[in-house]
Amino acid sequence: MHDDVTSATINPYRMAVQQFDIAAERLGLSEDMREILRQPKRELAVNFPVRLDNGRIKTFTGYRIQHNVNRGPAKGGIRYSPDVTLDEVRALAMWMTWKCAVVGIPFGGAKGGVICDPKQMTPAELERMTRRYATEISIVIGPHSDIPAPDVNTNSQVMAWIMDTYSMHEGFSIPAVVTGKPLSIGGSEGRNDATATGVLFVTRQGAQRLGMPLRGARVSIQGFGNAGSVAARLFHNEGCKIVAVSDTRGGIYNESGLDPAAVLRHKQERGSVVGFPGAQQVRVQDVLEVPCDILVPAATEGVITAANADRVQATIIAEAANGPTTPEADVLLFKKGRMVIPDILANAGGVTVSYFEWVQDLQSFFWGVDEITKRLEVIMTRAFESVAERADQYHCDMRLAANMLAISRVAEATQIRGIYP
Numbered sequence: 026m027h028d029d030v031t032s033a034t035i036n037p038y039r040m041a042v043q044q045f046d047i048a049a050e051r052l053g054l055s056e057d058m059r060e061i062l063r064q065p066k067r068e069l070a071v072n073f074p075v076r077l078d079n080g081r082i083k084t085f086t087g088y089r090i091q092h093n094v095n096r097g098p099a100k101g102g103i104r105y106s107p108d109v110t111l112d113e114v115r116a117l118a119m120w121m122t123w124k125c126a127v128v129g130i131p132f133g134g135a136k137g138g139v140i141c142d143p144k145q146m147t148p149a150e151l152e153r154m155t156r157r158y159a160t161e162i163s164i165v166i167g168p169h170s171d172i173p174a175p176d177v178n179t180n181s182q183v184m185a186w187i188m189d190t191y192s193m194h195e196g197f198s199i200p201a202v203v204t205g206k207p208l209s210i211g212g213s214e215g216r217n218d219a220t221a222t223g224v225l226f227v228t229r230q231g232a233q234r235l236g237m238p239l240r241g242a243r244v245s246i247q248g249f250g251n252a253g254s255v256a257a258r259l260f261h262n263e264g265c266k267i268v269a270v271s272d273t274r275g276g277i278y279n280e281s282g283l284d285p286a287a288v289l290r291h292k293q294e295r296g297s298v299v300g301f302p303g304a305q306q307v308r309v310q311d312v313l314e315v316p317c318d319i320l321v322p323a324a325t326e327g328v329i330t331a332a333n334a335d336r337v338q339a340t341i342i343a344e345a346a347n348g349p350t351t352p353e354a355d356v357l358l359f360k361k362g363r364m365v366i367p368d369i370l371a372n373a374g375g376v377t378v379s380y381f382e383w384v385q386d387l388q389s390f391f392w393g394v395d396e397i398t399k400r401l402e403v404i405m406t407r408a409f410e411s412v413a414e415r416a417d418q419y420h421c422d423m424r425l426a427a428n429m430l431a432i433s434r435v436a437e438a439t440q441i442r443g444i445y446p
Contacts, residue, residue, distance in 0.1 A: 035351060037348055038112035038113070038119075041120060044428055045059075045432065047428070051419060051425065061439060062436065066092060068111075071088070071158070071161035072086050073085055073087070078147050085139055085141055085157075087139040088109070088114045088137060088138050088139075089103075089136075089162040089166065090111075091134070093119075093122040093133045094171075095439045096126060096133055096434070097133055098133065098170055098171060099118075099134060099170065099172070100121060100132035100134065100174070100376060100379065100380075102117075102179070102205075103138060103173045104136075104137070104138045104176040104177035105183075106138065106177055107140060107142045109139065113138070113326075114136045115136075116348065117348075118136040121134030121135060121136060122431070122435060123431035124370075124372075124431070126430075126432075126434040127373065127434075128373045129404070132376070132380065135173075136176075139154065151183075152186055156189075156190045159186065159187040159190040163190070163191055168201035168383075168386075168387070172379075173204075174379050175205040177250075181206055181207045184204070184205045185206055204386075212382060213379075213381055213385055213392075214394035216375075216379070216382060218255050219401065220251070220372050221255035222398065222401060223374015223405050224256050224372060225256065225259045225260060225263065226406060227343060227370060228319060229263075230413075231343070235364065237341070240264035242318040243265070243319070244268065244319045245267075245315050245319070246267065246345075247276075247313055247322045247323060247346075247349075248271065248272065248324030249288070249298050249323075250272070252323045252345040252375075253323035253324070257283075261285045266281075266282035267282055267283045269307065269317070270283065271307075272297050272298050272309075274297040274299050275299040275306060275307070276298070276311060277306060277307065278311070313333065313336075317339050320337060320339035322342065322349035322350070323346050325346060325349070326346065326348030329350040331357060333354075334353075334357040335361075337358065341363070344367055348368060349368065355422055355424055355425075359421075365424060367424035369428070370412055370427045373405070377401055378401060381397055415429060
């Protein structure tokens with residue numbers, strides 16, 4: 026067994042800036058432009074009291090960071106986790122800027138987070154904390170300024186509370202202030218599956234490019250939350266063989282293939298995929314290294330590093346998670362001829378359908394799921410082709426190509442708008 030590589034050892038913001046610097050260098054970006062784009066535009070840190078069910082008061086710390094808004098309102102999720110740090114939120118906000126630019130939707134990048142352990146909180150405590158956090162960040166969020174969405178440990182219910190809190194302050198309903206809401210209050214069809222659907226679309230493009238049939242391809246998925254479990258179902262429906270999946274408690278492996286629906290039922294009953302009948306138990310880390318054709322890291326950042334990149338066997342790595350591969354690992358994977366479809370492209374289906382939801386909310390006119398899936402496929406396919414062309418042109422990996430494409434678009438918008446005053 027190999028040593029675990031934990032994401033705790035990697036500073037995500039340092040990694041994001043490192044990726045930016047590499048792309049800026051290849052683009053020949055001016056020092057002035059690098060100075061502007063390297064750091065966030067606005068950072069809000071809030072400490073706020075919440076009354077717990079036992080009557081005690083606990084103070085929570087939360088953040089909302091806007092990296093860049095030159096291409097449109099800031100857009101980005103809110104995560105609840107004991108591991109939230111300022112640097113993590115900064116990195117995620119920067120990646121959101123590039124993600125929106127790479128798929129060509131008119132948003133800038135933002136991210137939010139609260140340091141808490143939602144698994145140890147009651148629904149009532151979670152609601153009070155969410156509403157208070159929403160009130161604290163209401164000075165920067167809004168349907169035309171900054172639009173939050175669900176992320177790690179947040180969901181459509183949390184978005185409903187934020188939307189309601191913001192609307193109460195304004196005195197009337199403002200559904201467009203958040204995306205990822207329940208359908209009954211202005212959510213969009215197709216939003217729940219959007220991230221995984223986008224991952225499938227770009228993986229299909231990647232497989233075509235490599236002349237690799239998708240039917241029968243072996244897929245390993247690290248992370249069995251929303252993105253991971255839906256990806257397992259979608260890839261399975263395409264005729265792929267899901268050989269391994271994992272969640273925070275461990276992983277399971279079966280070279281003959283797993284039934285994603287049965288694994289999901291098992292997880293819902295037992296709280297984990299671990300112990301699924303007929304599967305071999307493996308560690309979370311091992312799921313990255315099992316024999317497979319397609320690897321979908323769908324958990325957290327910094328899991329594929331210089332220490333384990335050589336043991337990754339997949340031909341295509343489609344990043345459903347944000348920042349799962351370190352810059353050092355990228356170099357090693359590229360040398361081995363692996364195709365890494367980077368997070369800012371691979372998982373942009375979520376923010377693309379969030380954009381559709383926002384547009385639908387602003388015009389109070391809603392589309393059906395077929396229309397949404399069709400529009401999503403057009404955007405994801407076009408983005409993949411643009412990134413692949415740039416990778417060919419510069420003889421570089423897909424991440425550098427995606428970063429260069431995104432950064433050049435944001436730089437162009439910044440240049441055209443100029444510096445105020």
